[in-house]
Amino acid sequence: MTSVAELLPTSTETHMQTIKKVLNSSVVLVEDERGVERVLLGKGIGFGQKAGTEIEATAGDRVFVSLDDADHRNLVELLAQIPAEFVELTRAIVADAEGEGLELDAHIYLALTDHLHFAAERQRRGLLVANRLAWEMRTVYPAHYEVGVRAVARVNARLAIELPDEEAANVAFHLVNAEVGKTGVDSLRVVQLIRAITTIVSNTSNVRVDRRDLNSSRFVTHLQFFAERFFAGRLLTSEDDFLFNSLSERYPRAVASAERVRAFVLKEHESTLPNEEVAFLALHIARASPE
Template sequence: MKIAKILNNNVVVVQDERGREQVVMGRGLAFQKRVGEELDTALVEKVFALQSDELVRRLGELLSQIPLEVMTTCDRIIGLAAQRLGKLQDSLYITLTDHCYFAIERQKKGLAIKNVLLWDIKRLYPKEFELGQEARAIIAKRLNVELAEDEAGFIALHLVTAQLNSEMPE
């Protein structure tokens, strides 16, 4: 894997053997590296090979701003959701990670957002809401941040959207 762009010490954009861009993560992956150098694949913890170059670009931008621990936590949540719900849109990596990061930051500042659709979400999307509750538990365990139940509803809506067959821009 050859480095195409360094986003931070833990996140790098590379080109695969077919010339497609991928985003790779790992602790210290890009430390003292330069564009064009070969990447030490032993340090790679996660590879994101998305279908669209636009998604790769947006994911790269997002990963350059979000701590690795938050990204790996969201990856775990998405993996769990995919096991239970089936195929999910690749854009979930961007939308859910972005949402969770800002929810965590809001919680740290004591800012809560009320989910006025929570009652409806619980009843209309029970599987997704349960996954939202599990996501809250994973975030609490891995990141030591207790999110409100309202966030389980917001996470559930991201999962519902990710199950749709149509591509949604946001």
């Protein structure tokens, strides 16, 4: 899904700019002396301000410039409709994530602010939607999920609402998708594929995925990297089938289970997994199987 707008941080240098529009108490639209329009995010930055006055972006403010006119209009319209408290919540959550070492693209401010606002509105209307991939997110992306857990607590305390615990997985989705260096990685497709594979493996072998078990945890980690390679088109392949043939003799049940996964991927994604990928999957299935 295409985001409403793509944002990029401007220079960290501070300079005076003229306010064109106050979107809310935490967001203002400004213009510099060259006529370049920017969006400034900062707690209370728009409070008591009005169009035509000058303002200076400080080091603590987030400054963004939109990429094109269409995106700019959408961005301004969206932020003008969302209460300032959601922008401030997003800033706090992003700061928490960055404190955990996550490097996030600027578009997280728009995507997460929009999501939090929508989630709060759903809760207030009693329209709760269960995230059936919460377990997979917690297992595959534990650092992102923990930030999500704290985010839910922060939102509930600030807004006096009760978002479900599973909402942490939704926050984690946005964090994963906004990570710098992971462009093109769709965390939803990744965890959906992982879930499908673990279901197949559980039904065709004696592996029971339990994140408290070391071998099981290694198995899920392997699936994470496999899924990311799969959707990025970087599957492992080799002309040497020694590992695949050896495992077929030594661990026939694990290989049979991996073959079921190969059949599933072919049917659902119209892609044939090479023997090397099937061999490594079988190896992890065998390793995660109780002796």
